[in-house]
Amino acid sequence: MATTKELSVEDKLRAIYDLQLIDSRIDEIRNVRGELPLEVEDLEDEVAGLKSRSEKLKADLDVIEEQIKAKKNAIDEHKEAIKKYTKQQETVRNNREFNSLTKEVEFQELEIQLAEKQIKEMKASIEYKKQIIATSSEKLAQKSSHLEHKKSELDAIMAETAKEEAFLTEKSAEFQAQIEERLLAAYTRIRTSVRNGLAVVSIERGASAGSFFTIPPQTQVEIAARKKIITDEHSGRILVDSVLAEEEREKMENLFSSI
Template structure:
């Protein structure tokens, strides 16, 4: 029995060791499984981590592209806008621009005046020529009417002569009548012809009156026509003299205007032309007169007047949109003219 116990005691510890080994093996397998799981879970994270630098690279690329587009936009702005002048020369550059704009306005105003003067005279000459043509046509019409009246008058006179001949004929026939009935019929014919003569004489008098009135009208038209023709000759002479005088002056002023336009920047020229077309008097650049705009005569605030005198930027009237200059600019331009 003692031997069997010892055997069992020996056997039991071996079983325990086996169990422990199994437990250890299970733990190791569980640990291996966990490692595999963690490795699998960590793989997408690693991939994500590895992919993040790609996103960073794309962000860098987009930033570079944005910088390129920004530089392109800056270049376009630099091309379209005026290059900024140095701080010390800013007032000087704006002043030069204002002088150029105001001198161009003075030249264009002189051209406008020449064209207005020359534009009125041709219209007057044209009106006189139209009046003369109208008077001539009226005279021709009156003459034609007088001719028709004369024709009708001759017809009436011819009718009177025929009636007289018939009266003479009927009176001769009365001498050879056989009865009273023939005599009375001839007497009625003679009476009818007498009435015809009276009627024709009346018509002739009416025609004479109308001929007289038309003749008087023709005389009046002749007088007015002579006056208009003399006036037309004078106006044509004046027009020819003005064309000879102003044509040379206009050509000189047009050359000056083109030279002045070359100095002025394109954006200022477009604004200048736009304002000139929109206003009636063609004044796009005006000076301040009595603290008011020289174009629309609206009052200008003192702060705006001060800014205009400082010549730091080109300012316009807030009511009419005209470019405003001060007395210093206008005096410089007027002294150079």
């Protein structure tokens, strides 16, 4: 196999344009997926968050129910204490003992009132949390259904394109290995700096593809001669002549159709 140093300028131009065609095809495949992977990821996070919130609220309900039970037990104890102090009042020897017992009874009654108020507040909290749980459950069902739909959509696209993408990614690496480091670095730099990922373009109707800037006739002659690497002074893209581009497109189409 020839080394990259033995490649002619024309061979380099063909190799870099082939690489562009392969990478553009990979871009097309990934564009089909679009934002789906991110949508699925966001939905998964949202569903996990809703589940976590519902579980926490349900755990809160259990805690509140236990607290209500404890308050009810405390009320029973306060009532028993009132009975005891009231009974003791029947056998007191003086007013001071009677008044002391009366205060104890009043204290127990206040404790009962406080406990009943707290139970009422806790029951209201339970109803509020149940409403939130119901709303969250409804939202969770909707989001889960939406997630399953998006996952199925993504899985279908992945199944359809996975083989082709893997093949093209391997081919991209093969072509990169044929291109000298400096030229490949320039290609990568240009490709990442332009929106459509086109680092190598052909001359179409006297202008670089996708550009309104006309290429001077002398420059067009030099590009067609394929004796040196020429870039567009406006976009920085590497330029190839339309004949070479057509030949390589046909070659790559045959490669793509064989997948």
